[in-house]
Amino acid sequence: MSRPVIVVVGAGPGVSGSVARRFAGEGYDVGLLGAEQAVLDDLVPGLEALGAAVGHTVADVTDEQAARDAVRRFGEHTGRIDVLHFNPSAYREQDPLSLSVPELLEDVALGVGALLTVVQAARPYMSAGGRISVTGSMAADEPWEGAASLGVQKAGVRNLVHSLDKTLADDGIRAVSVTVRGALAREGAFTPDRVADALWAAVARDESGWTSEVPYSG
Template identity: 75%
Template sequence: MTRPVIVVVGAGPGVSGSLARRYAREGYDVALLGIDEEQLRRLAGELEELGATVGHAVADVTDVEATTAAIRRFGEHTGRIDVLHFNPSAFREKDPLELTVEELLADVALGVGALLTSAQAARPYLTAGGRITVTGSMAADKPWHRAASLGVQKAGVRNLVHSLDATLRPDGIRAVSVTVRGTLASEGPFTPDRVAEVLWDAARQVEADWQTEVPYSG
């Protein structure tokens, strides 16, 4: 038996890093996909110290071909993907009268479209019991007008999670987003480690009571 594997898309030092460490402590091997080589190497080193075997790839996740190839390489190498976690979003401080259509579509490509790419690439390696988790945000329900594209992304990615779960459920694979109703901070209930713990728990819901969205209010 091989160790279980989590693929973290949009890996970095925040929630995604905390979640990767949480899974590593539980005996998972980890594959990291992100855009910052230095951050990926640093996180990989931390995970290896926790006993995980770690692979990483640098890719712009809006590049469909590069992202698909990277996730397929991870899957072919390990023979399995047990959890796919999706973290990316774009913060662009522009209100709806400043934001261009091109900018909106570029941000949605990152915050929503890249989940579609990642899920499709991972699907051949996900089996019954597999999970897709997503870092969501209160911006889906209460967008800040000065960052108009972020609310669109978070509403869109949550909607896509509902559709992914309905599509994959017959094969025993489930999807869930955690809606973080607060601002990430270094202390208090919204630290990356606390949010990662909620994501961990969301992936381990009882199947009969599965929710595709889990709100976290601290």
Template identity: 70%
Template sequence: MSRPVIVVVAAGPGVSGSVARRFAREGYDVALLGVDEEQLLTLAGELEGLGVAVGHAVADITDVAATSAAIRRFGEHTERIDVLHFNPSAFREKDPLELSVPELLEDVALGVGGLLTAVQAARPFMSAGGRVTATGSLAADKPWHRAASLGVQKAGLRNLVRSLDAALKEDGIRAVSVTVRGTLGQDERFTPDRVGEAIWDAAHQDEADWRTEVPYPV
């Protein structure tokens, strides 16, 4: 396969869909992984309309075996993965006095552990110039106490991205998280398409000045 390939983890109608469309417009073939097949099929149809090849798989991101197998199938089919975009997080409206340890661990397994699973599965198909991108959040720095697990997820995600970048950079693969410093829909800056554009830019930043975290808006 000659065209570059992006794998979008937790694909759906929001930011992840905008990321998929942004890369597709640049000629990337797209592999979609998510839990809602109807949403995946809708997005796949939109992407095919842009003239790229699209594959999709339904999997629970917290299911390590299923997620790993799906990403390996994508890589074996395309023979390359150039960008892995990680989008999921769990929103659970419970404060720290209500949140149980099992609930916290369940949410972290999705919002942080899923990235570990995805990168480990994708790594054999990535080469120099490959990129790992992740949708971060201001919750990492300013958590809302009524959704305590979200702040833990986003802080952990950012930390893991930094570790992944350090582990991968000698092979020419870089990792970056984009910290969305606001709420989607609050104004014209915070549309999924604007955030998708920021993720595109972060993936294509100058490697000589690489940042593992990019705030949006700057």
């Protein structure tokens, strides 16, 4: 039997990189989809040192066709996608009086719409037991007005996760958003590695009593 596979969308040096390493340590092979080749190249050696086979692709996930093609290539190569982790969001420091509608929609396309794209592309390669995870944020409930679009993205992506979970549950595929109720830091309860541990725990739960949102408060 082949090893399980996680595809990390929005792969970078923070939480998403920690998620990739956490799952690699649990025996997963890893597909990385990110925006910068140099960042992906930095992640690969550490993942391979954990025994993972690693594929990586640079794509703009707001380019629907490019994102679909990238995820499809991962699925075709491995024959399976067991976990799809979605991390992207846009941080734009503008309050609601300076934020334009086109800017808001551009950010939502990244932080919410791209999830639709990658899930639809991954679905043919997912089977019962498959999981979709999303890095959520307390900004969904307690937005900072200085970066108004971020709260909209995080509320929207959490809502979409609820819908995805209900849609896919009959096929044995579940979705979860882990709401990080704290600011990321280099030390303490909200390091990227600790958040990755929370995401692993949320994905690895038994399906009985499943919830499509899990709060992480450290």
